[in-house]
Amino acid sequence: MPDTLYTYLVSPIGPLLLAGDGAALSAIGFPSGKGRVAPRDSWRRDDDLFVEARAQLTAYFAGELRDFDLVLNPTGTPFQLAVWQALRAIPYGATLSYGAIAARIGRPSASRAVGAANGANPIPIVVPCHRVIGASGALTGFGGGIDTKRWLLAHETGGRPGDLQGSLF
Structure with a gap:
């Protein structure tokens, strides 16, 4: 399995954790609640990644973006x-x-x-x-x-x- 990389985005609802393989986003974690995601010890922080995800989420929170166009890689059934x-x-x-x-x-x-x-x-x-x-x-x-x-x-x-x-x- 490729390394999981992560960064944070400051948002109006608190700091959001963005995680994935660097090309695709596989998780967004809230700062609190049951949706809180904390980086695991094996994850590596890289604040130079997820540029497009950070840009689109920032535009969403600014009221300038309604539809996301990101590469996603969710894991599920x-x-x-x-x-x-x-x-x-x-x-x-x-x-x-x-x-x-x-x-x-x-x-x-x-x-x-x-x-x-x-x-x-x-x-x-x-x-x-x-x-x-x-x-x-x-x-x-x-x-x-x-x-x-x-x-x-x-x-x-x-x-x-x-x-x-x-x-x-």
Whole structure:
């Protein structure tokens, strides 16, 4: 297996860890929450890599980019990969339910499994798992925490973070 390389990006939601083989991005880690990713001892930090990923994420947070065009290398089961591909098709600023994603991948009764795959997404933001909500419209679990999910959705809809059931800050 090739070396895992990583760097950090300072963002409005905290420092994000970017990791991969240097050419493809395989993980984005939040600074806290269940989606926190810490570099392993075998990983090597290289702040000269992931230039395009850092540039696109910076443009996203500045409100200048809606669609990412990055080389990705997520690791998952065929079902997870299908869910993550479906997530990439959710338009900027839109949301879908777990059930809607299950229907889109041809597994309409698999909304719970979609939820589990969504929660295992190793490349959040770029693979926009934050755009998936409960059938009732409720903001459900998110690796970076519900406040971060709320912030990301408000950012994409042009609202302030406090416009969606509370505030991150």
